[in-house]
Amino acid sequence: MPVKVSMTVNGKPVSAEVEERTLLVNFIREHLRLTGTHVGCDTAQCGACTIEMNGDAVKACNMLAMQAEGAKITTIEGIAAADGTLHPMQEAFREHHALQCGFCTPGMVISAIDLVRRHPNPSEEVVRAELDGNFCRCTGYHNIVKAILDAAPKVAAMR
Amino acid sequence: MASMNIIGTSVKRTEDYRFLTGGGQYTDDVAPHHATYAVFVRSPHAHAKIKGIKTDKAAKARGVHAVYTGDDIAKAGINGLPCGWLITDVNGQPMKEPPYPVLAQGKVRHVGERVAVVIADTLHEARDAAELVEVDYEVLPAVVNGAEARKKGAPVLHEIAPDNTCYVWAIGDKAKVDDVFKSAAHTTKLEFVNNRLIPNAIEPRAAIGNYSRAEDAYTLHVASQNPHVERLLMTAFVMGLPEHKVHVIAPDVGGGFGSKIYLYGEDVVVTWASKQINRPVKWTADRVESFSSDAHGRDHVTTAELALDKDGKFLAMRVHTTANVGAYLSTFASCVPTILYATLLAGQYTTPVIYCEVTAVFTNTTPVDAYRGAGRPEATYVVERLVETAAREMKIDPAEIRRRNFIKEFPYQTPVALLYDTGNYNATLDAATKLGDVAGYAKRKEQSKARGKLRGIGYSCYIEACGIAPSSVAGSLGARAGLYEAGEVRVHPTGKVTVFTGSHSHGQGHETTFAQVVASRLGIPMDDVHIVHGDTSKILFGMGTYGSRSIAVGGTAIVKAVDKVIAKGKKIAAHLMEAAENDVEFSDGIFRVTGTDKQVPFGQVALTAYVPHNYPHDKLEPGLNENAFYDPSNFTFPAGSYVCEVEVDPDTGKTSIESFVAVDDFGKIINPMIVEGQVQGGLTQGIGQALMEGCRYDSASGQLLTGTLTDYCLPRAEDVPHFKIDTRETPCTHNPLGVKGCGEAGAIGAPAALMNAITDAIGVRDLAMPATAETVWRAIAMKKAA
Amino acid sequence: MYAFTYRKAKDVKDAAAGLAKNADAKLLAGGQSLIAAMKLRLSAPPELIDLGTISELRGIKSDGKNVVIGAMTRHAEVAASTDVKKAIPALAYLASQIGDRMVRNMGTLGGAIAHNDPAADYPAAVVGLGATVETNKRKIDADAFFKGIYETALDPGEIITSVSFPIPKRAAYMKFKQPASRFAMVGVMVADTGKDVRVAVTGAGPCVFRVKEMEQALGKKFAPDSVANIKVPDKGLNSDIHASAEYRAHLVTVMAKRAVEAALK
């Protein structure tokens, strides 16, 4: 029995009829065709699906679309400015070569933004510990950590 | 004009913008109209006879288009998956090559083997229906361990290999080596397991088959590291389709590390089925499926011995390895524990004689094939654990014993077939000991002790053979494919350039590095160069990306094509400037007549080639578009020195990496930023192997015990240190760029450095990988008890 | 995931009515355990009743004696709460060690203890701090709540509404993580309530348990040395590819000792 679900995604109101068992990540990828949010596992561990819901990072693969009813969602497609200018976190990732294959990157960037909001001036240790919900198999995290440390004050200055 | 030479600079990556903004297009992001979804029914048993399969309930379920089993595949005349490398047994016989069916035929031989496929309108429907497929299994005893599989009475997997042995292969002079061991002043012997790994690229494998009746042709989107090889194997060996009617696209690929080199049954099934049901068929692996169906890596059991004289000079090495290849021979499975392993056992040293014997064994486990490093990490582990242990036994400083044995003169012919063209091993070791402040180690050890911690230091000086080639040599060693690479440089009328490469990028940044090479050579802005890869319809041919070969082989092919463009450009320029061709030189994007101020820019020559009003039609065709194939004359030999310091908590056995230094020699470097990134990623996978990753099967049932990320431990950011990385440079002597390749180094060199450090910290001779907290804790406890 | 029907409960009563109507229906809290299990087709409830929008179930209150936390309070909220950090820092710390940030933003206290995963962290807090679980029907003492592997004292249709944690004199939690899942391989909560000492262990056995011998020793002298030589028997402890029972038993001692050290800081 399809149910109706509505939410705001990257500032735009969206709604659709979906099967109850539709995961939020499938709603985003298949119904909205926002394919920047990735799926890398089925045990809610890799973090490739990380999005922002009402200001908090969550794993879109481990919740129903219905659990996001009425929520404000931001996906990787909504992070850069409207004119395409990269967010300071995205820019830092580019600057520090914090991505290789790019598959973990959308989740990593969203997680990183969430991280520096909570820790505007984090130590390397804090960054490494707080990244425990995001796997990257390519970079060895080295440059991701560098990018986040570099972007933290810039992101803090944004608000 | 400023020089356009940007080789050796850390240009930011061209591909990043799309990846950072969600614009990447991976296979699962491709959504053909009217796509259907495939779900594979997989074997829950490690070994069983299939007595029957009932598909009628599933076929009738909501949304289902078709259910296929091994019988349907056999009826359609689809062959099994081929192995691309023939190894000849010590007794002159070809290796045993049992059929590797696309869907199981009568028997399953590992947990996760493909038994049937259900195709439905939605993924949910396909999943629901897959549960309705009833397979009647007669469970057979299983064997998962390579050594066990060779014992009398072990369950037999394949009729053609009654002792489960694929081949016994050897290299080196056994009698000579045995002789040296008899009289050597010192011998060191170690027995160890190189643990089985599961690659776990974060993008799971995926494939979409799409048959077009209009064109009578197939398109396959697939997460692959080498689309042309995939197409060749699929058309010529498996499906018997006309090669030119199959279009394979490997779009953005989310990491491979070897696991996406191979032709897999899923790719064949979706391609074939798309014609049967006349709809696109899409399959994306769950992570759980990846664990049991992506080719695994490593899994060696080895006895290794080193003979030394009284001064610590290496006299001989003797190695016996049992390599578990899994239930079937995956695409390159046979060459990994032989050609890519035993030939590297000389390492960086002058060991005069080496003998290595490898027994490849079938077991009821997922097929094993090349995983980042492929054979070379196993070889480095053997050599570097042996060397370090010998040094400790002989009370020689481990760096010193290495220095005494380094190869110092090049070219150097090893006793195991390779000819090293160049290197400077002292340079990397010196740099590493400096960067790692080995001089201050004793003090740090004291400080650790004061905190109740055990500190240890370990070295690893690895060598690898990259840019696998030449085809003629590979062919004589059993390769069933060529090992060249192809490139095409298409200059457009406006002077912009599209480069087509047979290499594939799935994180390595070819779109940037290759563009740097082309822009530098043509003297044009990098923005004017676009790199295209991963599409068999656009690119003339390709062998793909693996074995750190892209820049050395693929990059060189492009350079050769660029040079052809320049050569033709000179002719056009000579005509335009009314000069003799021999008087025209080209640099920084400008053709000049030597000794005059006459010049035409590259762009004008390009335009002239396509608008040939004033053109030497009698001598030249219009257009500016050149191809090249490059078949290298030798391997390249990247090498380096790693120094690792660890601290062990004796109460829990937990190891923390306090410092990790890597100094590599990759020859010339095009983009240092990208190269460092490759090293960091490789090191982390090597650290993963040493500390936390290890595939485990239940020995009785053959069940995969590490079948999800909650049980198979991948390294997280917290598990790795801030790396200290540097390079030294001896340019490769036989390719125009002087490059060697860097993609696998970290994974090759890291495990031995770590294990050497941990064994040093806790004062034991050997320890199994992965060195989990409990493993280390037990070793400490045993030592105390002894 | 198998198909199911879904509805949002208006309030606790509405949720209870839903459960009464369909005995096989399941409550959905954060979904971090339930959805995960359903995705792997390990759980197949025909109906989900979502507690997500019931505001009465969410929130933290501290009255100087007890910290009362609503069942639907997210782990991240507990970890960040200034009230909790002030009153029972060990509890805030424990919550901060559950899963990762994204899991903590969804997972709830009620869901965690109702699920009672043998390696979950919260059971160690509930038992270690001697908390009281409040449901729509009754109050359940911590020691009576956790019954066995994935098993609790909850009756069918019973809904956890909050948990009341008495504020201890001092307490600390030490967790040794299973490296892949990051659940507790062994987690030990040590609490000096002022009246007595409680030591609760999670991850090591099929269900959270107390170590009476350690409690007595610490009751006499609250110092790391008091527990350093007390070993729990490894019989009956969990043994898997990540750790043997013997190693887990050893870790219980090490983590208990470290928890006492931390509590004294």
Ligand SMILES: Cc1cc2nc3c(=O)[nH]c(=O)nc-3n(C[C@H](O)[C@H](O)[C@H](O)COP(=O)(O)OP(=O)(O)OC[C@H]3O[C@@H](n4cnc5c(N)ncnc54)[C@H](O)[C@@H]3O)c2cc1C
């Ligand atoms: C990647 C990952 C890592 C994790 N790591 C850890 C960890 O390190 N430590 C740890 O402790 N946990 C960990 N968890 C589990 C996490 O803490 C869950 O949030 C928790 O176990 C369940 O809470 P939930 O709110 O998500 O409950 P749900 O998943 O929604 O529900 C769980 C069960 O509780 C029932 N239930 C929910 N609420 C109530 C209620 N109010 N009354 C009665 N029954 C109810 C449900 O019906 C269901 O049976 C992890 C989870 C994931 C996905």
Ligand code: FES
């Ligand atoms: S896909 Fe969501 S955590 Fe892996």
Ligand code: FES
């Ligand atoms: S960049 Fe490939 S997984 Fe992170």
